[in-house]
Amino acid sequence: KAGVTQTPRYLIKTRGQQVTLSCSPISGHRSVSWYQQTPGQGLQFLFEYFSETQRNKGNFPGRFSGRQFSNSRSEMNVSTLELGDSALYLCASSFPQGALNTEAFFGQGTRLTVV
Amino acid sequence: DQQVKQNSPSLSVQEGRISILNCDYTNSMFDYFLWYKKYPAEGPTFLISISSIKDKNEDGRFTVFLNKSAKHLSLHIVPSQPGDSAVYFCAASATGGQNFVFGPGTRLSVLP
Numbered sequence: 702k703a704g705v706t707q708t709p710r711y712l713i714k715t716r717g718q719q720v721t722l723s724c725s726p727i728s729g730h731r732s733v734s735w736y737q738q739t740p741g742q743g744l745q746f747l748f749e750y751f752s753e754t755q756r757n758k759g760n761f762p763g764r765f766s767g768r769q770f771s772n773s774r775s776e777m778n779v780s781t782l783e784l785g786d787s788a789l790y791l792c793a794s795s796f797p798q799g800a801l802n803t804e805a806f807f808g809q810g811t812r813l814t815v816v
Numbered sequence: 817d818q819q820v821k822q823n824s825p826s827l828s829v830q831e832g833r834i835s836i837l838n839c840d841y842t843n844s845m846f847d848y849f850l851w852y853k854k855y856p857a858e859g860p861t862f863l864i865s866i867s868s869i870k871d872k873n874e875d876g877r878f879t880v881f882l883n884k885s886a887k888h889l890s891l892h893i894v895p896s897q898p899g900d901s902a903v904y905f906c907a908a909s910a911t912g913g914q915n916f917v918f919g920p921g922t923r924l925s926v927l928p
Contacts, residue, residue: 705859734914744860744905744918757915791859795914802848802867805914807859 703728705794705808713814719780722811726773726794732756733775734805735767738789750775782815789813819843820908822919831928835893839906839919842887846908850916851880851891853902860905864891896926 706725714720726733734757735747746759750769767777773794779786789812793805821840829835839849847868852860866873866880866889873880879892893900903923907916 707859732914734916736918743920744907746915746917749914751914757913759915789857793859793914802865802909803914804850804862804865805916806862807852809857809859812857 705792705806707790707792707808707811709811710809711812711814713816714782715816716782716784718782719778720782720813722777722779722790722792722813724775724777724792724794724808726775726792727796727806730794730796730806731773732795732805733769733773734793734795735775735777736791736793736807737761738791738810739787744791747777779813784815787813787815817842818920819846820906820917820919822904822906822922824922825920826923826925828925828927829896831898831926832895835891835896835900835924835926837891837893837904837906837922837924839889839891840887841889841908843908843910843917844887845910846917848909849880849882849889850907850909851878852905852907852918853900854905854921855902863904893924896924898926898928900924901926 734749749757769775789810791810795805850865851863854860903921906919
């Protein structure tokens with residue numbers, strides 16, 4: 702079974718631009734979450750999508766948005782990029798079973814550099 | 817305000833000995849805890865989890881202990897191997913939530 706696939710792996714953008722990152726979850730997984738990892742703040746939760754609906758949201762500005770398609774693939778968009786948005790963006794997929802807890806499996810991440 | 821803390825930024829252990837990584841949390845709503853291992857430029861790899869209804873969970877060389885009254889959990893790796901050298905993250909969530917809160921990580925070095 703293929704793992705979580707994130708594209709692209711690396712990206713360089715200029716301040717003020719926007720960027721779209723893509724994530725394909727493990728087959729059968731319906732929940733996709735996004736995280737930002739920076740040296741200063743560690744791994745921080747951005748948002749989670751389940752069945753095309755945003756189910757949870759972290760404490761990030763509105764410039765960060767996402768969506769999920771009917772095949773569970775997800776995209777994350779960051780508009781008006783700032784230097785501080787340079788980070789490793791990680792996508793994780795899971796197969797939530799109602800109220801039961803379940804682990805999340807991560808992709809290799811997209812390294813975004815804003816110059 | 818860190819809800820999940822890993823107070824040791826780094827740990828060095830001799831190959832074959834036990835590695836003990838610690839994690840503390842402050843949010844009493846957390847009821848599910850996970851450990852992940854991460855190599856540079858890769859995504860975290862799931863290792864082991866524990867629900868708050870248990871106090872111990874084992875999987876091969878990895879054992880996680882949970883002390884709910886102390887809001888403390890630990891990961892034991894026995895025996896430690898050089899390939900275990902990585903950054904270990906503790907994460908927590910509240911019932912059914914996939915919005916995990918991660919600790920800052922502990923860098924484990926297993927010396928041959």
